[in-house]
Amino acid sequence: MRKKYICILVAVIGVCSLSGCGSSAKKTEEEQVTIGVVTKSKSSEYWLSVCDGMKDAAEKYHADVVILSPDSETEEEIQKNMIRDLLKTDIQAMAVSPIDSYECEDYLNFAREKGISVYACDTPIEDSEIPYIGIDNEKLGYELGEQLAKALDHKGKIGVIAGDFKQAGHRMRVAGFEKYMEKEPGITIEMVRNGYSNMRVSQKDVDEILVKYPDLNGIMATSAVTALGLSEATEGREISIVSVDAQEDALKAVQDGRIVALGAQSGYQIGYETIRYIVKDLEGEGTGEDEILDSQVLTKENIDTYMKDDGYSHP
Structure with missing residues (x-):
């Protein structure tokens, strides 16, 4: 030893x-x-x-x-x-x-x-x-793609806003997400942006994205902090958001319907x-x-059970 x-x-x-x-x-x-x-x-x-x-x-x-x-x-x-x-x-x-x-x-x-x-x-x-x-990031990205497709009834235009691709976890989440979307002929990925590692997207950036891609129906964000900023900046628009990280404010956003699916990385x-x-x-x-x-994908259907159980039982 x-x-x-x-x-x-x-x-x-x-x-x-x-x-x-x-x-x-x-x-x-x-x-x-x-x-x-x-x-x-x-x-x-x-x-x-x-x-x-x-x-x-x-x-x-x-x-x-x-x-x-x-x-x-x-x-x-x-x-x-x-x-x-x-x-x-x-x-x-x-x-x-x-x-x-x-x-x-x-x-x-x-x-x-x-x-x-x-x-x-x-x-x-x-x-x-x-x-x-840690978690299997590619698998989780794949599962989030499945949930977003379901929320959009398997049709529409979507975007990806990711953390810095120098971080393998963000890159792998996007890779898994894109892999799932290959199965969805009715959904097109209009844009992929990276560099938002644990950062909120500014209103200016969101406005720029929506001007360039006015018909977006959904967004995958690779971190909850980014997703929460997106949910605020796109309030009033019918844009479905999926993301990762089981933090309290993101869990509340799932309960409220502001995030349609969240990868529960504890x-x-x-x-x-x-x-x-x-x-x-x-x-x-x-x-x-x-x-x-x-890891577990949380939606409005299972979020209350997850939070009641505290998500992860501390040893």
């Missing part, structure tokens, strides 16, 4: 100061593994729930977890600097939710030199053997399972394989 170290408090404080919002789960044993985590953002309900899941798992599995987050998912270089700085500290493993899934070799090489195991959570690190903990579950996976792996009980978590 990999030798475990006690994280020095001064080192943790130094690391946390990099972002101003780092956090360390309480130690419960004299010796325990220390895991560094760098997420994409700290500015949404989804990422806060990821961190909550990690903290709860750290307490259960006697790990010390240091979490750093840039302010937004557009701060790629800040995230990479956080990763490099955290790799210089006394950690045994690192979980990363990459803002860029394709340009990771620099910090992966540094981690190898330091003997630190790296794991991808929420978003895969492409072109690598790094284990991934941030809490992803955070919790990431820490559990890493601890087990470091203890020699891991498989080295990706851990694909369950």
Whole structure:
């Protein structure tokens, strides 16, 4: 089993100061593994729930977890600097939710030199053997396509507004969505825009889209934050919206009918399972394989049951 170290408090404080919002789960044993985590953002309900899941798992599995987050998912270089700085500290493993899934070799090489195991959570690190903990994004995109086609009675014109395609998760959601739409001859995809990673679409952008594509009947947004902005900006128009992320405001939008289908990606579950996976792996009980978590498509028909059950039962 990999030798475990006690994280020095001064080192943790130094690391946390990099972002101003780092956090360390309480130690419960004299010796325990220390895991560094760098997420994409700290500015949404989804990422806060990821961190909550990690903290709860750290307490259960006697790990010390240091979490750093840039302010937004557009701060790629800040995230990479956080990763490099955290790799210089006394950690045994690192979980990363990459803002860029394709340009990771620099910090992966540094981690190898330091003997630190790296794991991808929420978003895969492409072109690598790094284990991934998260949902099957392509499958979920396919299922959302099916729901949107059903809402449109299998005919109409639609668009896609996605996060940055440098993030493999957004790219895969769109790929799955487009794959399903190949089965729908009565539906045409009029436009695909990307670059809205966890960002609301401005009224100006929406107005521009609707001027250029006035006959849109539906939109697939690859994140709930974007979908919520769209639902506000298109209020009064008959445009069906589908999206991803089981955050409270998006769940309420499904109840209200502002979002017709939502892929329930539980941030809490992803955070919790990431820490559990890493601890087990470091203890020699891991498989080295990706851990694909369950996701569920929510509509007005099943949303109340989901919310009553709290969506994901905390271990």
